[in-house]
Amino acid sequence: MNSLERVQGAVHGHEVDYPASFPILISPACQLMGVKQGEYSQDWHVMADTLVGAREKTGADGIYVSRDNWVYHQALGGELIFPEDDEPYAPQGLLEAVADFRKLRVQRPSRAPGMKTLLVAAREVVRRVGREFYIQANIDCGPFSMAGVLRGVQNFMIDCVTEEPALLAEYLEFCTEAVIAYGKAMIDTGVHGIQYGDSMASLVSPDIYQRLVLPYQVKSFNALRNDRCDLWLHICGRTHHILPFVRELNIQGFEVDALVDIAQARRLIGPRIALKGNLDTTFLLTQTPSAIYQATLEIIGTHRTTTGLVVSPGCGVPRMTPLENLQAMGSACQEWR
Numbered sequence: 001m002n003s004l005e006r007v008q009g010a011v012h013g014h015e016v017d018y019p020a021s022f023p024i025l026i027s028p029a030c031q032l033m034g035v036k037q038g039e040y041s042q043d044w045h046v047m048a049d050t051l052v053g054a055r056e057k058t059g060a061d062g063i064y065v066s067r068d069n070w071v072y073h074q075a076l077g078g079e080l081i082f083p084e085d086d087e088p089y090a091p092q093g094l095l096e097a098v099a100d101f102r103k104l105r106v107q108r109p110s111r112a113p114g115m116k117t118l119l120v121a122a123r124e125v126v127r128r129v130g131r132e133f134y135i136q137a138n139i140d141c142g143p144f145s146m147a148g149v150l151r152g153v154q155n156f157m158i159d160c161v162t163e164e165p166a167l168l169a170e171y172l173e174f175c176t177e178a179v180i181a182y183g184k185a186m187i188d189t190g191v192h193g194i195q196y197g198d199s200m201a202s203l204v205s206p207d208i209y210q211r212l213v214l215p216y217q218v219k220s221f222n223a224l225r226n227d228r229c230d231l232w233l234h235i236c237g238r239t240h241h242i243l244p245f246v247r248e249l250n251i252q253g254f255e256v257d258a259l260v261d262i263a264q265a266r267r268l269i270g271p272r273i274a275l276k277g278n279l280d281t282t283f284l285l286t287q288t289p290s291a292i293y294q295a296t297l298e299i300i301g302t303h304r305t306t307t308g309l310v311v312s313p314g315c316g317v318p319r320m321t322p323l324e325n326l327q328a329m330g331s332a333c334q335e336w337r
Contacts, residue, residue: 254274
């Protein structure tokens with residue numbers, strides 16, 4: 001059983017030889033390969049080489065193709081600053097008011113700045129190692145979080161309770177269509193899974209989640225459903241209050257942050273959806289390899305089965321995380337019995 005078979009088997013409900021190990025590596029991948037992150041973010045050759053090389057060093061079962069959470073902002077015309085060796089950032093939100101979204105048009109991903117770099121990099125990674133390893137591509141934000149990025153998170157959280165419901169619905173429909181367009185383009189690269197993060201959803205009440213988040217997640221995932229590529233959702237933070245709604249989504253996998261116990265996540269989300277997680281990223285950064293090894297075994301033991309579990313940090317791995325710690329997570333998976 002190779003790595004691709006191991007991840008796909010676990011995601012689709014089959015017993016596998018041992019749990020797959022699959023960290024989210026962006027800045028640590030650059031660090032491991034001696035690459036400046038600014039160059040990684042803007043050059044698809046560098047991105048593909050970095051991700052493939054970092055996987056080889058860590059021994060992970062998959063590769064996560066991603067850049068940052070500003071892809072839609074850039075693709076829709078927002079200014080983006082690329083530091084030499086750090087994540088890109090936007091000096092300001094793209095929209096001064098919610099209604100300003102009407103001036104925008106859903107992008108053509110193959111031509112949109114940022115998106116086209118990621119699409120070509122994903123296609124290259126698939127070409128090089130897609131028969132051996134699981135390739136999961138991030139398509140940036142889900143509709144609700146995209147709305148927050150374009151408007152500014154604080155502004156949009158206020159908008160959710162002050163703006164007219166009809167205007168909010170129109171804005172979120174626009175964001176949903178943008179997500180669908182990018183998602184379809186990424187599926188066409190041949191990746192084995194696509195993922196978006198809707199982490200702002202963890203900040204809202206169950207009522208707001210059901211009104212302003214869930215309908216647009218449902219619409220986007222239903223539109224992206226296909227027989228070639230798994231669909232994944234990532235929500236950082238405490239998600240206990242929304243997991244009963246997530247379980248109804250047409251997705252194959254959910255990424256669980258360390259703030260949610262893996263056994264509790266399994267109870268709340270049910271048996272159908274695979275879980276990816278949930279080693280604490282700060283713990284991974286600061287502790288010893290032996291501590292990482294033991295913590296990984298505890299996650300697997302708590303979940304109780306290799307079916308439906310892919311072992312990973314709960315979110316993106318921090319810069320400066322020791323290679324030995326990442327390797328210890330993989331070793332624990334391989335040696336678990």
